Amino acid sequence: MRINRRLVKNFDWGTFLIVILLSVIGIMTIYSATRPLLPHEQPNYHIKQIYWLLLGVTALFFIVGFDYIWLSRFAYPVYAIGIVLLLIVLFAGKIGMGAQRWLSIGPLSFQPSEIFRLMFIIVVSRHFLEINGTMGLTSIIKIFLVFTFIPLIILLKQPDLGTAVILLIMFLSLSIVKGLQKKVVILLIIIGALSIPFIGSIMWEGLKDYQKNRIVAFMEPEADPAGIGYHINQSKIAIGSGGILGKGYLKGTQGPFRFLPEKQTDFIFAVFAEEWGLVGSIFLLLIYLALILRGLDTALKAKDEFGRLLAAGITAMFSTYFFINVGMTLGIMPVVGIPLPFMSYGGTALLSNFIAAGILINIRSRRFELFY
Amino acid sequence: MSNNSRCDSQPSRNRILLASYVIVGLFALFAIRLWQLQVLQGKEYGKISMGNMLRIIKIPAPRGIIYDRNGAPLVKNSPYFYASLMPENLKQVNIQYLADILGINAGDIYARTNKKGLSPFEPIKLKEGLTFKEIAAIETRRSDFPGLIIDIDMSREYLYGDIGAHLIGYLGKLNPSQSKNPEFKDVPPEAFIGQWGTELIFDRTLRGIPGERIIEIDALGREIKLLKENPPVKGKDLKLSIDINLQKAAEEAFAGRAGAVVALKPDTGEILGLVSRPSFNPNLFARGVNYSQWVALIQDKKVPMLNRALQSQYPPGSTFKIVTAIAALNEGVVTPDTKVTCTGGITYGKWQFGCWKKGGHGTVSMHRAIVESCDVYFYEVGKRLGIDKIAEYARKLGLGNETGLQMVKERSGLIPDTKWKHEKRNQQWYLGETFNAAIGQGYVATTPMQMAQLMSVVANGGLIYSPVMVKAEGPLQPIASVDIKPHVLDLVRDGLYGVVNEGGGTGGAARSSIAPVGGKTGTAQVVGIRRSSHLLPEKFRDHAWFVAFAPIEKPAIAVCVFVEHGGHGGGAAAPIAKLAIEAYLKNEKLKAEN
Structure with a gap:
């Protein structure tokens, strides 16, 4: 590929530095969370994460190299491949954590749903281009049925409640950015309000025990401190015990001493907050805020509608992951097993997030280019 | 694609700006929550976190x-x-x-x-x-x-x-x-x-x-x-004060029978051995006894958990003649030469009081009366003393009261007198009852521990020591001394020597080649008939007593043996006393030689 001078000049270093900073903080925290307490233990989560980070950075630059317009050209076939991958996981996936999410190719195992969420943003953004002005009822139902309903069903079947919820939120976010007719907005609000109890009970029946437990635990965490409320309580203990200045790096105990479950993945924010206290946690929140606000700014400044939709969708994705994850860690949202972007241990998610960041940088770096 | 153009539509911009306000608001909410957890509740969570990992x-x-x-x-x-x-x-x-x-x-x-x-x-x-x-x-x-x-x-x-x-x-x-x-x-x-x-x-x-x-x-x-x-x-x-050799020899000698042994060191009150058979295996309790084993122990008809040395009291039989003899000689109601003729029994009113020897002992003095355990002689002595004098001496010698060993709830035994009978039974005392008391039958009851203490007092010349379980590292002080003329105790000890070592003595089974033993046999009646015990079923057989001390000249051990339904004291209890005394003295001799 040809090095584009203008691209180098306009490269979005802000977003790039933010995600690198988050990933480095993440790796440090993963090390602290899994650091050995006894001599014979040699966890290598942080090492693995460094490899994935290098892969992610490479992928990011690769993505930035091509004009994101290419994404719109391959959107439909890539989406089809994504659906097929989800189906393969459903039928042949490894059983992990009570749900099938993993796909193994040789020694590598990855989570197709982590990649699929990107494919989903791309294909919905692409399809919205077909519609002029704000969307009417028929078009939104059509798009929902074709592009959202199918993966939603597959994800719920896996079951991967977290990704399913996020898919729904991203679809709504994209629709709002694209623009809805007033009557559709009103209708959606009415349907939403009416269907909460109805969907709630259907969902409840369809939930697995561990999912029901999490919701009960969220409503009443002290009910059974050793059982289902345990995650939330231990997370609050970790964060709270950090105090204002924190216990200091590598001085936290809740994570490495295993009182906090899923310490290097879903509850990594609690490990960080324990060691860095209120000061560090607010600082970390500000970095995420910067990432999100910059993403929205990118959407505003995008040179075309596809770029705007894409940037808004990716930012919606980061925001949703962030708020659900940290909200759960802080004990103000139900426990839904989704990782904190860029910080949680997990290769596929990190790679996927770097590709997403690459797309954001791509859009921002090309904001002054005229289409040709 | 007609719409793929720079999109500056105002509504879209506004929606994105609105989203950023919402997001900033949510961040503020999270920050407040962090402040709540880390500042307001920080100390409390800090404590919980410490408690999580400190044990x-x-x-x-x-x-x-x-x-x-x-x-x-x-x-x-x-x-x-x-x-x-x-x-x-x-x-x-x-x-x-x-x-x-x-x-x-x-x-x-x-x-x-x-x-x-x-x-x-x-x-x-x-x-x-x-x-x-x-x-x-x-x-x-x-x-x-x-x-x-x-x-x-x-x-x-x-x-x-x-x-x-x-x-x-x-x-x-x-x-x-x-x-x-x-x-x-x-x-x-x-x-x-x-x-x-x-x-x-x-x-x-x-x-x-x-x-x-x-x-x-x-x-x-x-x-x-x-x-x-x-x-x-x-x-x-x-x-402890016990000698495990003595303890073992005494326990093994019981061979399945029930009873007790108490061995004391006469000059200190140290317990050299304390046996109560049947016993139990304390290893059963070592890691917590299980319920069925405990119930079996508690409900066992042989009552293994009963400490017979302190918790069983029976008429001491002829071993009580030691008390009667001391009282009589010390009070002067008889002299060593006072003679009584035994024809196998006496008649008092319409009642017969027999001697254990149906043919009678003939004319006997105090010494022979002790040696041959002549009942008729002691009827006469008892009559001369009266029950209240007998009781007074018995109590002085430690009977009728707990010995004070804080081990289990000890029984006090019973020394009857006229006052007791009046208070407890609201009846007058009859002379016939004095006859019975004088030979340790009737109401009189003692524990093996009391009888061992009595033997110890006789052996050490009239000093009462509290029984102790722990080995004494120096001399111990007696708690009382019994006012008995020295020659009285000499006379009684001579008699006890005779019981074991003279012809016609009832305690020959305790004779030892290691040291001269003095002792006295006793038989507590179980049923009111006098018949050869070995002919009766075991549960009707008499209880056997034997009290002894050794060596005669310088007593080192006083012992009481009690065998439930053992028959005659001389046959059942004396051999156990001999084994216990020998086990102790042998070991002491070995120690002295080294």
């Missing part, structure tokens, strides 16, 4: 060892294995499988681990005293049992089994009333403390001070770091 583990103190008077250990602390389970891991363990391996009830495991308020990381004991087979079975399936802990502890082993069990005692967990008692608040709930005998009486001495380990643990209960360790202080050792 104080009690290290049991090794219990003091109990030795006999010659330094032979009677107990030892031996290690044993136990299994415990983290309640946290309950759901991951196949409880039925585990219960099968351990040979316990699965429901029991659930009951113990499912209690409310248990910490999920505090292991709960499932079984103590694992066999190596059980340990091997668990270890080979280790991965099936997360949170199962095999650990080692100490248990008490009683080296002589049921020998000396009443005296040495046993350990047990706190019983419900002790659990409520503030005196035991420093005892951990699973710990064993003394519950019987020496183990109970000297528990504080033997127990020691438990140590503490303050450790950091992780959520799996693994010890990560030792923060502080206070080592336990071993309990103090204890040297």
Whole structure:
């Protein structure tokens, strides 16, 4: 590929530095969370994460190299491949954590749903281009049925409640950015309000025990401190015990001493907050805020509608992951097993997030280019 | 694509700006929540977080060892294995499988681990005293049992089994009333403390001070770091006054019969041996007695938990003639030369009072009356003394009162007199009852401990010592001295020597080649008929007594033997006394030679 001078000049270093900073903080925290307490233990989560980070950075630059317009050209076939991958996981996936999410190719195992969420943003953004002005009822139902309903069903079947919820939120976010007719907005609000109890009970029946437990635990965490409320309580203990200045790096105990479950993945924010206290946690929140606000700014400044939709969708994705994850860690949202972007241990998610960041940088770096 | 153009539509911009306000608002909410958790509740959560990983583990103190008077250990602390389970891991363990391996009830495991308020990381004991087979079975399936802990502890082993069990005692967990008692608040709930005998009486001495380990643990209960360790202080050792050789010889001599032996050191009151048969095996209690074994012990018709040396009282029979003789000689109602003719019995009113020897003893003096245990002679002596004098001397000599050994609830025996009969029965005293009392029958009742003390007083020249269980490291002070003329005791000791060593003496079975023994036989009637005991079924046979001391010149041991339904004292009890005396004196002689 040809090095584009203008691209180098306009490269979005802000977003790039933010995600690198988050990933480095993440790796440090993963090390602290899994650091050995006894001599014979040699966890290598942080090492693995460094490899994935290098892969992610490479992928990011690769993505930035091509004009994101290419994404719109391959959107439909890539989406089809994504659906097929989800189906393969459903039928042949490894059983992990009570749900099938993993796909193994040789020694590598990855989570197709982590990649699929990107494919989903791309294909919905692409399809919205077909519609002029704000969307009417028929078009939104059509798009929902074709592009959202199918993966939603597959994800719920896996079951991967977290990704399913996020898919729904991203679809709504994209629709709002694209623009809805007033009557559709009103209708959606009415349907939403009416269907909460109805969907709630259907969902409840369809939930697995561990999912029901999490919701009960969220409503009443002290009910059974050793059982289902345990995650939330231990997370609050970790964060709270950090105090204002924190216990200091590598001085936290809740994570490495295993009182906090899923310490290097879903509850990594609690490990960080324990060691860095209120000061560090607010600082970390500000970095995420910067990432999100910059993403929205990118959407505003995008040179075309596809770029705007894409940037808004990716930012919606980061925001949703962030708020659900940290909200759960802080004990103000139900426990839904989704990782904190860029910080949680997990290769596929990190790679996927770097590709997403690459797309954001791509859009921002090309904001002054005229289409040709 | 017509719409793929720079898009500056105002509505879209506004929606994105609105989204950023919403997002900033949510961040503010999170920041407030962080402030709430980390600032407002920070201290509280800090404490919980410390409590999560700090554990104080009690290290049991090794219990003091109990030795006999010659330094032979009677107990030892031996290690044993136990299994415990983290309640946290309950759901991951196949409880039925585990219960099968351990040979316990699965429901029991659930009951113990499912209690409310248990910490999920505090292991709960499932079984103590694992066999190596059980340990091997668990270890080979280790991965099936997360949170199962095999650990080692100490248990008490009683080296002589049921020998000396009443005296040495046993350990047990706190019983419900002790659990409520503030005196035991420093005892951990699973710990064993003394519950019987020496183990109970000297528990504080033997127990020691438990140590503490303050450790950091992780959520799996693994010890990560030792923060502080206070080592336990071993309990103090204890040297008992008993001689295990004597104890063993005496217990084995019972050969299945029931009864008691008390052996005292006449010049100190130290207990050289204390036997109560049948006995129990204190090793049964070492790791907690199981319910069925306990019920079996409690309901056993032979009452093994009864300490017969202190808790059984029977008429002392002719051994009581020692008291009558002392009283009579000291009061001067008879002289050593006073003679009485025995024709096999006397008649008083319409009642017959027979002598045990149907043909009669002929004319006897005090010495021969003691040697041959002539009842008729003592009827006459009793008549001259009167019951109140007999009772006065008996009490002076320590009968009718607890000896004061704080071991079990001791019985006091009974020394009747006119006042007693008037108060308790509201009846007058009859002379016939004096006849009976003079020869240790009727209302008179004594414990083996009292009779041993009586023998000790005779042997040491009139000093009463409190019986003690611990070896004396210096001379002990008597609690009372009985005012008896010295020549009276000489005369009685001569008689007791004759009982064992002269022709016609009833205690010949106690004669020893090691040292000259003095003693007195006694037979407590079970049924009111005088017949050759060996012809009767065992439960109707008389109880046999024998009291003795040795050596005559310089008494080193006083002993009382009581055999339930043993028949004649001379036949059943005297040989046991001989074995006990010889076992002790042999050992003392060996020590003296070295």
